[in-house]
Amino acid sequence: NAGVTQTPKFRILKIGQSMTLQCTQDMNHNYMYWYRQDPGMGLKLIYYSVGAGITDKGEVPNGYNVSRSTTEDFPLRLELAAPSQTSVYFCASSFQTPSTDTQYFGPGTRLTVL
Amino acid sequence: AQSVTQPDIHITVSEGASLELRCNYSYGATPYLFWYVQSPGQGLQLLLKYFSGDTLVQGIKGFEAEFKRSQSSFNLRKPSVHWSDAAEYFCAVGARGSSNTGKLIFGQGTTLQVKP
Numbered sequence: 001n002a003g004v005t006q007t008p009k010f011r012i013l014k015i016g017q018s019m020t021l022q023c024t025q026d027m028n029h030n031y032m033y034w035y036r037q038d039p040g041m042g043l044k045l046i047y048y049s050v051g052a053g054i055t056d057k058g059e060v061p062n063g064y065n066v067s068r069s070t071t072e073d074f075p076l077r078l079e080l081a082a083p084s085q086t087s088v089y090f091c092a093s094s095f096q097t098p099s100t101d102t103q104y105f106g107p108g109t110r111l112t113v114l
Numbered sequence: 115a116q117s118v119t120q121p122d123i124h125i126t127v128s129e130g131a132s133l134e135l136r137c138n139y140s141y142g143a144t145p146y147l148f149w150y151v152q153s154p155g156q157g158l159q160l161l162l163k164y165f166s167g168d169t170l171v172q173g174i175k176g177f178e179a180e181f182k183r184s185q186s187s188f189n190l191r192k193p194s195v196h197w198s199d200a201a202e203y204f205c206a207v208g209a210r211g212s213s214n215t216g217k218l219i220f221g222q223g224t225t226l227q228v229k230p
C-alpha cells in the first residue's frame with residue numbers, strides 16, 4: 001500500500017494563476033480531508049469528504065474548491081492564487097470519522113504564491 | 115466552540131531526559147483526544163489516542179499521555195528522549211455524538227529539540 005499520496009511536492013504560482021493539488025489514497029477510506037499548515041498555526045481544515053460525491057467546508061474554505069468523484073481521489077483546486085494561500089497543504093484520509101479512527105496523512109505539498 | 119492550546123511553542127531537552135508536552139482543550143463534554151508527530155518534511159503520524167476507559171494511554175515510540183478531566187488536559191510524556199524524537203508534536207480534539215461532523219481541531223504545535 002502506498003497510503004496517501006500527494007502531487008506535486010513543491011509548486012510556485014504567480015498571483016491569479018490556478019492549479020490543482022492531487023491526493024490519492026489506496027486504503028479504501030471513506031473520509032478524506034484537506035488541511036493547510038501555516039507556521040505557528042497548526043493545521044486548519046479546508047474541506048472534507050465523507051464519501052464519493054459528498055463534500056463539505058471546513059474552517060478555511062475560501063479560495064478553494066474540491067470534488068470527490070471516486071473513493072480514491074480528492075483533488076483541491078485553487079482558482080485565483082493569492083499570496084495568502086502560500087502554505088503547506090496536507091491531504092489525509094480515515095476509514096470512519098476522524099474522531100473515532102486514525103487519520104493517515106500524505107507527505108504534503110509546499111505551495112508558494114508570488 | 116472546541117479549541118486546543120499547546121502552551122509551549124518550543125521545548126529543548128537533553129537526550130535521555132524525560133519529556134512532558136502540555137495540551138489543554140476546551141469542549142463541553144469529554145472529547146476524543148489525539149497526539150500526532152510530524153518529522154521534518156513529513157506528514158503527520160498518530161502517536162496515540164484517547165476515546166474512553168483508562169485515562170493513561172500508551173502509544174508508539176514509547177510515548178504515553180494522561181487524560182485529566184478536571185484539568186481539561188491531555189499531556190504527552192516520555193521517560194527518556196532519543197535524538198530521533200526531535201519533531202513537531204500536535205495535540206488534536208474531535209467531537210463526540212450527534213455534533214460529530216468528522217472534524218479534528220489541532221493545537222498550534224510544539225517543536226521539540228533534543229540536545230546531545
